[in-house]
Amino acid sequence: MQTEVHFKATKGTAPTVELRNITKQFADGPTIIDDVTVSAAPGELVSLVGPSGCGKSTLLRMLAGLSQPSGGTVQINGQPRSSTDTDTAFIFQDATLLPWLTVRGNIEVPLRLRGETRKNRTALANQLANWVGLGDRLNYYPRQLSGGMQMRVSLARALSLSPSILLLDEPFGALDAITRNRLNEDLLQLRERQMWTAFFVTHSISEAVFLSSRIIVLSTRPARVATEITVPFPFPRTADLRHSLEFQKLVATANEALYHHSHQELQ
Amino acid sequence: MQTEVHFKATKGTAPTVELRNITKQFADGPTIIDDVTVSAAPGELVSLVGPSGCGKSTLLRMLAGLSQPSGGTVQINGQPRSSTDTDTAFIFQDATLLPWLTVRGNIEVPLRLRGETRKNRTALANQLANWVGLGDRLNYYPRQLSGGMQMRVSLARALSLSPSILLLDEPFGALDAITRNRLNEDLLQLRERQMWTAFFVTHSISEAVFLSSRIIVLSTRPARVATEITVPFPFPRTADLRHSLEFQKLVATANEALYHHSHQELQ
Amino acid sequence: MIPERCQKIILPIAAGILILSLWSGIKAWFQLPAFLLPGPSEVLQAGWNERHALTTATWTTFRGAGLGFIMAVGVGFCMSLLLVSVPWLRQGLYPYIIFMQMVPIIATAAIIVIWLDVGIQSVAAIAFLIGFFPVVASTLQGLLSTPVQQVELFRMYRASRWQELFLLRVPASLPYFFTGAKIAATLAVIGSVTGEIFAGSSSGGGGLGFMIIIYKSSLRIPALFAATFICCILGFIFVGTVLYLKWLALNKWHDSLRNEDV
Amino acid sequence: MIPERCQKIILPIAAGILILSLWSGIKAWFQLPAFLLPGPSEVLQAGWNERHALTTATWTTFRGAGLGFIMAVGVGFCMSLLLVSVPWLRQGLYPYIIFMQMVPIIATAAIIVIWLDVGIQSVAAIAFLIGFFPVVASTLQGLLSTPVQQVELFRMYRASRWQELFLLRVPASLPYFFTGAKIAATLAVIGSVTGEIFAGSSSGGGGLGFMIIIYKSSLRIPALFAATFICCILGFIFVGTVLYLKWLALNKWHDSLRNEDV
Amino acid sequence: ILTCLLSACTRDHTDDGHAQTLIRVTLQTDWFPQPEHGGFYQALANGYFREAGLDVEILPGGPNAMTVHKVLRGNAHFAMNRIDTILTLVEQNMPLTMVMATLQHDPQALMLHASHPAQSIADLDGATVMAIPGLTWISWVERRYGITLNIIPHDFGMERFLQNPLFIQQCLLTNEPYFVRKAGANPKVFPLADSGFDPYHGIYALSSTVENNPDLVRAFVKASQRGWQSFIFGDPAPALALIAERNPRMTPEFMEFAVSEMRARHLVEGRPEIEAFIGELRPQRVAELHDELVELGVLKRKLDWQSAVRFDFAQPLN
Ligand SMILES: Nc1ncnc2c1ncn2[C@@H]1O[C@H](COP(=O)(O)OP(=O)(O)OP(=O)(O)O)[C@@H](O)[C@H]1O
């Protein structure tokens, strides 16, 4: 019984996004990220997996222009990114809702910032809230929501615009498997209609395999690209894919790779 | 290369914990939890799974005495719980670290509250930090940690005392599979040495099967006990269990149960 | 147990009764004459006798303080917005705002009276000067304390400075703002009374500060206390208004108001 | 670009120069005589002529203000702790704390001086009375704004009220506390000057407040400005100290200090 | 700028000649309406100002009211002050001129309890006195009697006097003694005039007013003299009624005390031995005061004091 959400069509096409030889060091600390080069083709969804604390969120922050690399460049369509040049939506690892706004208000934030009319905003907020299963909680304040609900509001907020670049930092981590799968599928559907290039951080390999066309496995201390796994399944993908043998196999392989390449020093 | 943590032996034995006919309603809202009865035998680890927003955290909060049920009682060893009567550790869904304390300071909080000497505190904090893989981040402030690291600090903090009741609200949700598995195993080891009765909220069925002796599946709106799955594997369990066929089968069954019983109205 | 609502009324009244009896007690114990500490009944009596004069005076002070307070909150708030949006202005100007605040009222009063002449405008200006800084200090702290993550969210969505200010920083700073406003409310009344003492005039009926000076210089201490008491009540009305507005603005989402049962 | 550190020094100086020239400009434009608005040089000259009197006065005022400030912050802080820990006390007493703040000093000056005698103790008491409430208002707001989740964490661990207060609420309320302390620092000097107006003495050299009345009653406006100016500088030192302590306490973890580049 | 308002009045005056229109004149007093201002209120109540073609408005003052600035800015035509203050102001190049005296003798005094051992100001060496710091009389008496006083600022009240039998405070002869007596104390007073510090209280105006509108000043002075004459030697009731109306806290009893004190001490018309008339300013007294102030260091330099005082406006009434 999924609600159809009628997003606006994106005007341009999705951009190419590249991280080139990125290194990162905080003030006087150790090098966190060392010479990471990753790129995503227009419309591609690239997953980043790696041990906790390796630097995934930091990479996304650099992609978003919220943090500056110590070395290397972030390029969009071949141009160095300046913080304001491309529509970017970022689902932070924690929901980052504004406590004084209701669910509706929070979902509407990007639309208000974009100067959308009240009518459009309300309509879209309703659709999106329904989509993430919060249609009956529109007037709740964040403190009245469960952790998973907050993340879903955050998801709805990010998708209320049709961004060119979508950065997702474990958006489904706090959700139960069923809600998670459903939202995964919805995201794939959305991908057919909206044009964005996405980076997706997750700890679930099967989610990564299901959603993305490539999985970048990062090692830790410092983060380096340990290995890259290409997911050969064609789009559009459906829920049934998960039950296929190839899928299961690839998940197992990817798990192996992650285990071998990224956790050396922890073992 | 796991660090052995020498926890103090618990003085008493683990208590029986019971939720009896619990109902919950917030102020003027709808009924969130409707007549839920769950109990955990001494030393048992019971998992709670259910759709996002169904009321799992709320149940834990009532177990902890942080929230009062609208109806029904929480009983510990057959006595109604008063908020101060039993050593309880609660790992909240979000890390809830104190921003002005370093990793060390945060881990030490319960020890300080218990009046532990500085020496003991330092020693235990070191051990625990190593155990959760943050031995080299002892002097970092929360804002300098990744999401997963924060949750690990929160975990270390909860285990720094030897609680009688342990309440875990998705403690491993923000961690990668490998760190997660390792901490799962460590938790099981700990269970052999510390005596606690635990409730464990998770969205990972395989984690629930691996850790607990019973899985309570909750339905939503309002939360009711949809079904209960008994996990027959004997303790102590080891990592190998995960690769056994019985394990995989049970996970599949549990997934089915969750799917059928708890998500009716969402489908 | 007594319901919470009642407690909120009963407790202050109980405390009031306690304070009153303490007052009477001290007076009786030390045998203090009326010119040092008049008894509650003497004060009441004097207040009643002077009711006409005090009513006009109260009204005058109320207007002066109200005008000053509204200006302090309004200008202070706008100034904070300005200072938070323009960092170089903040760095350049903030020291002088602090500076200006240090000018003792007695000196300011003289200068203000020279410039603005005696009357409500001077009184209001003094109330304004004294209430202005607390609003700026508090609000600015609030505006700067907005969680970094929320600011980043807005930057992500390429919010204009304007939007960042009004849709994010301003609501996030409200708890701080109201603290500043509460302090300004307290200071507005005391400021305007002090202003009247130093800059007031009896033309058009002097305010409470004027009455206080008159009572003081003719040794009518019970009446002085009555006038003082009215100052307190007046201030109380100001603070009460601020607290009510704060409740309206914050009760839905802010911890301080759900925390009342600490 | 100029490095940030330098900016923090250059900008205020630039603003200062601007203000000075504005001042001279206004004076020149309106051809204002010294008794209406003395020029910067006249003020400087008067300050220099009076340097002996002003030095002693500054020292006197400094002690009064310092004592009053320390008391206001100390007692205000303790009072907030008390009020946050004992809800019925808060409900009962808070209205009267607000109340007390509204009492104009002139009304109580006689009582204070009779009890404490003229001298620094009375001056400090008056400075204390003036600075006390902002500390309480801000700190209390901070103590009540502690995130509910953190409070629950402490309750979970059966922290004593004492521990909850000192290990949780107090550190969490620091940003608010420092805002209050900053306001109190501003008010301390004003309070001390006001105190001297009512409780000063020419023996042992009156303070700046005393000098201000002298200059005022003998209409020596440039000297009045000079004394006022010293008040400002004195207050500035107080506020500067508070800001420095705030930086020490908060820079490691609080957003307001990492947000400076807004 | 300063005389803007004034010149407007003047034009009014010349245009309409001696027609019915009255010239608006403001008089800034130094305190709330009280019997010490009686002569002016008497002139107002009895219509002397009106007869002189003036529409006089009397503005009340108060503590710290900066009356001088009102005059300087042209917001008041005339104001009250002591001659020593005027001289200090003139020293600072303020263009002020005194035009008449209101009180021949200084009404300021020190108030003590009758039980206080001191018999005159000379006995007060080292005593603590509540007074307005910075006033001329302080250095005068210190110098005159070779004593030092410990000055504490005046709080405009009398509570501390009542509380402390050794308390000394500055007062007005016509004022505080009444209140403390009523409160049960038994005060005695040392008039400052007895120390030789005896400046005129008078009315001053901007020098430009005096020069440009001598007729106006003359008319004002004359009407005021009449008012004082009537107030002191006649029935003060009209003035007192007006004062009571404007300052309801003036009780008849208090005003009666003030008037009797003014009469008994010859504050307005001068003690018989100086043979003065109401409103008179005498060059010799001003000259002497000026010299003493220079000697005291209150005035830093010698002034052309003749330009600060005009002696010709106040003439004996016939
Ligand atoms: N203060 C409150 N006022 C009103 N409703 C609330 C409040 N707190 C929680 N709720 C509601 O209670 C329900 C259960 O919340 P809870 O946090 O227990 O869910 P949960 O099972 O932990 O979900 P998740 O897996 O997403 O964390 C939600 O529907 C939420 O909206």
Ligand SMILES: Nc1ncnc2c1ncn2[C@@H]1O[C@H](COP(=O)(O)OP(=O)(O)OP(=O)(O)O)[C@@H](O)[C@H]1O
């Ligand atoms: N402000 C900072 N100062 C110093 N170190 C920092 C700062 N912010 C992040 N780090 C460090 O950078 C590293 C990477 O953090 P990041 O949040 O990118 O990890 P992550 O891969 O997202 O981990 P997780 O999966 O747990 O969220 C961590 O070791 C963290 O301690």
Ligand SMILES: [Mg+2]
């Ligand atoms: Mg992260």
Ligand SMILES: [Mg+2]
């Ligand atoms: Mg939850």
